[in-house]
Amino acid sequence: MTLLSAKDIKKSFGDLEVLKSINIEVEKGEVVSIIGPSGSGKSTLLRILTGLETADSGTISIEGSTGLVFQQFNLFPHWSVMKNLVDPQVCVAKKSLAEAEKTAREILAKVNLADKENAYPCELSGGQQQRVAIARALAMNPDILFFDEPTSALDPEITAEVLKVIRQLAEQKMTMVIITHEMNFARGISDRVYFMENGYWIAQGTPDEIFENSSNERVSNFINKLNQMV
Amino acid sequence: MTFSTMLETMSAGMLRTCGIFVLTLIGSLPLGLVFCVLRKSRFAVIRWTIRGIISVLRGTPLMLQLLVWYFGPYFLFGANVANWRFPAILIGFVVNYAAYFAEIYRGGIESMPVGQYEAAKVLGYTKVQTFKKIILPQVVKRIMPSITNEVITLVKDTSLAFTLAYQEVFSLAKQISAAKSSFMPFVIAGVFYFVANYLVEIVMDRVEKSMQYYQ
Ligand SMILES: Nc1ncnc2c1ncn2[C@@H]1O[C@H](COP(=O)(O)OP(=O)(O)OP(=O)(O)O)[C@@H](O)[C@H]1O
Ligand SMILES: [Mg+2]
Numbered sequence: 001m002t003l004l005s006a007k008d009i010k011k012s013f014g015d016l017e018v019l020k021s022i023n024i025e026v027e028k029g030e031v032v033s034i035i036g037p038s039g040s041g042k043s044t045l046l047r048i049l050t051g052l053e054t055a056d057s058g059t060i061s062i063e064g065s066t067g068l069v070f071q072q073f074n075l076f077p078h079w080s081v082m083k084n085l086v087d088p089q090v091c092v093a094k095k096s097l098a099e100a101e102k103t104a105r106e107i108l109a110k111v112n113l114a115d116k117e118n119a120y121p122c123e124l125s126g127g128q129q130q131r132v133a134i135a136r137a138l139a140m141n142p143d144i145l146f147f148d149e150p151t152s153a154l155d156p157e158i159t160a161e162v163l164k165v166i167r168q169l170a171e172q173k174m175t176m177v178i179i180t181h182e183m184n185f186a187r188g189i190s191d192r193v194y195f196m197e198n199g200y201w202i203a204q205g206t207p208d209e210i211f212e213n214s215s216n217e218r219v220s221n222f223i224n225k226l227n228q229m230v
Numbered sequence: 231m232t233f234s235t236m237l238e239t240m241s242a243g244m245l246r247t248c249g250i251f252v253l254t255l256i257g258s259l260p261l262g263l264v265f266c267v268l269r270k271s272r273f274a275v276i277r278w279t280i281r282g283i284i285s286v287l288r289g290t291p292l293m294l295q296l297l298v299w300y301f302g303p304y305f306l307f308g309a310n311v312a313n314w315r316f317p318a319i320l321i322g323f324v325v326n327y328a329a330y331f332a333e334i335y336r337g338g339i340e341s342m343p344v345g346q347y348e349a350a351k352v353l354g355y356t357k358v359q360t361f362k363k364i365i366l367p368q369v370v371k372r373i374m375p376s377i378t379n380e381v382i383t384l385v386k387d388t389s390l391a392f393t394l395a396y397q398e399v400f401s402l403a404k405q406i407s408a409a410k411s412s413f414m415p416f417v418i419a420g421v422f423y424f425v426a427n428y429l430v431e432i433v434m435d436r437v438e439k440s441m442q443y444y445q
């Protein structure tokens with residue numbers, strides 16, 4: 001079943017054409033990664049798909065609800081971890097407080113933060129904050145979860161704990177679209193990979209097609225460069 | 231005039247000073263928020279009008295504004311201003327302080343990271359919910375030090391009501407001092423203002439501490 005289908009998406013900021021004709025489809029249970037150089041338009045696409053930005057033209061159809069995990073977490077600092085998870089469920093999804101708390105506790109256990117429900121975001125490490133942010137998004141029971149570079153603001157040692165949570169979600173067949181610069185992670189987790197450059201997909205395919213033997217020189221150069229940095 | 235009768239006479243003035251102080255805060259803190267919201271209105275006419283008003287209120291002496299509020303109705307419409315003294319003082323203070331508070335609120339709101347709005351939007355909060363539940367509580371914490379400054383200034387500014395011959399503590403001190411050729415009324419008034427502001431500092435310190443559970 002196709003959960004997301006976007007066709008011929010275009011977006012400019014002033015004279016700058018950021019997205020030039022983007023098509024993307026995501027099936028239920030699929031994990032899709034988006035990679036590509038800085039400034040190519042990846043975040044802009046995700047912001048359009050999650051409603052933070054509107055496209056200039058094109059069509060988007062999404063079955064169900066979406067969630068978004070930001071690079072900078074964007075937790076609500078004046079609320080405890082528990083309240084961060086509970087308030088949207090009560091205030092937006094109109095669940096009862098008891099039900100919302102039950103859901104919150106189950107999800108916090110999943111992301112290994114059961115003992116932090118009363119902590120405030122400023123008392124947590126970056127990795128813990130990002131796991132709370134993932135939990136907050138999950139608590140709203142989204143049909144598709146989007147990630148915009150979820151580990152780019154984290155120290156390398158902490159990155160692993162966040163990637164582990166995302167891998168668990170993939171095992172549970174959560175539908176996800178992930179922008180990442182973690183090539184090994186993208187390769188391991190994805191069903192399909194899209195490569196963006198200058199507002200176009202210049203390659204797309206299975207991880208093997210993209211990472212192993214890409215016929216596209218720009219793609220293989222980009223991947224080699226990232227591999228050398230590690 | 232003994233010290234204790236002097237103190238007794240002046241304590242009525244202290245009460246009036248406290249009255250101006252409390253009523254001004256009750257009026258201007260919310261009115262400032264109204265100014266601040268209107269200043270961000272979709273309609274350019276409203277935005278520019280409010281900007282102009284705030285600009286005038288901050289750019290002219292409060293003493294002059296008090297005189298305008300008091301004598302304005304008489305000069306403009308020939309109105310009888312006999313019972314207009316206290317209302318004029320209150321309007322003058324409330325509107326003037328609202329202008330300052332509006333700018334403090336604006337600074338606080340503009341200092342909020344855009345990520346807070348985006349996270350709220352993606353989770354499905356409405357604009358009003360986002361402002362009330364997520365933005366405003368954080369803004370209040372950020373602007374508390376500036377609010378404290380204004381409140382301390384207000385305690386001292388209440389003495390400007392003497393311009394309209396309102397019998398608050400400063401007016402009384404001047405009168406009694408002149409009548410009895412004594413310096414003591416000024417000392418009493420000085421101690422009163424100082425103690426009042428000391429209390430303000432203690433209260434505001436408590437309020438700030440109560441919000442320090444997060445950064
Ligand atoms: N609100 C905006 N106004 C103007 N220009 C913008 C805006 N948002 C993004 N851009 C521009 O659009 C281009 C694409 O930005 P985008 O954030 O989508 O890139 P990206 O692929 O996510 O890059 P990175 O890997 O660095 O996050 C950039 O040149 C950026 O400066
Ligand atoms: Mg980006």
